[in-house]
Amino acid sequence: MDNKINAPTFSAKTKMSEIITSSSLLSIIERLNIKLGFGEASINEICRRNNLSTELFLKICKVYAVESFVPDIENLTREDIPEIIGYLQRTHKYWTGSFFPNLHSNIHTMLDSCDGTSKRMLNKFYDDYDEEIKKHLDYEENTVFPYILSLIDSEQKNANSYRIKDFEENHSNIEEKLQDLKNIVIKYLPESASQQSRINVLNEIFKIEDDLNKHSIIENKILIPLVSKFE
């Protein structure tokens, strides 16, 4: 269980060490390249040392720590944009480099004892999903992020015909199949799949569901509105 920190008391003056109460908040520290060993330093102090906007840091933390929190872009500037992108990129890297391969091998273990047909179909289902995720992330990495970075780099008006609005339109829903997979594992997998292997897979799915959800909040409520201010 994640311990949610007390939202109202959580500000720039709060000790950094006090907000590290769950694995998801710990992963923010990791993705923002902030080193542990805070001592008694405040959030403000740690952000200053890391050249990071305290406002941005607090907004990201609240997205993860406070249920149904919807961030706005108040007090965020152009300078925060590369930092947000860096955060998103490191998240992608964690997913593709570690999370999804791990989930994949857990699914393999789970399906090992299933009959040929179920095994083959579910493996294919997962492979297709994997492909979908890759496409989705590649699009962000190769099209959206370079566009944004070039936009804020140049002083001139954007000559490119691409707009961040196009990103919103192309932003496919990668959570649907995950939901399907979750329900298949909970409800319909044959008994030959061991209980423990199913539980392992489900725990992973719960983790990624939450992460994907927070990730899209950051994209849709922070990144997209902020970038469209500079187009």
Added chain:
Amino acid sequence: MSTKHKVTIIEPSEIVSAGLKQLVEYGGNFHVVKIFKSIQDYSENQNGNPDIILINPSVMNIGDTNERNILTTKDNVSIVAICYLAYNEETLRNYDGCIGMFCTQEQIEKKLQSALKTSSDKEQDDNSNELSARECEILTAVAKGKTNKEIADEFNLSIHTVISHRKNISHKLGINSIAGLTIYAVMNKLLDVEDF
């Protein structure tokens, strides 16, 4: 009185609606609670919670979901067309039945009864967590890659009904993607793997 099914008529011609009322009520199973001349009249004065709406298709296109929603917000109301023009099959498929100018009283009675049956089936399905026989058939067709239009043709249903079945299926199973539904169908032996 309370066992009679309530019928609302939406029909511009008074001659037709008065005649229809006579015939509909003749058998003692149906009671016409209200007659409207236009859809505007209906939407302003609607009441009575009918079980069946008899409507002239020239008044509105119920194939359009938005328009259908003006007509009824309830799912279990049967909508039957009053036809004195020739309509194409496509249009009529959106209705739970069709009464023509040359229908006899017995035929009208029969058509209304079967329209009611269609909607009570729907109600029953909604209350169960298991897939109904019809839902299994539709799921199998979806898993085979058929489009809504093809499924509507195959089972002689309106596209509206197919979509509503599909929504219920996904809701019951918690599976939305076609790939996921296919896996369900194969695991539950609704579909042979050879079908691929």
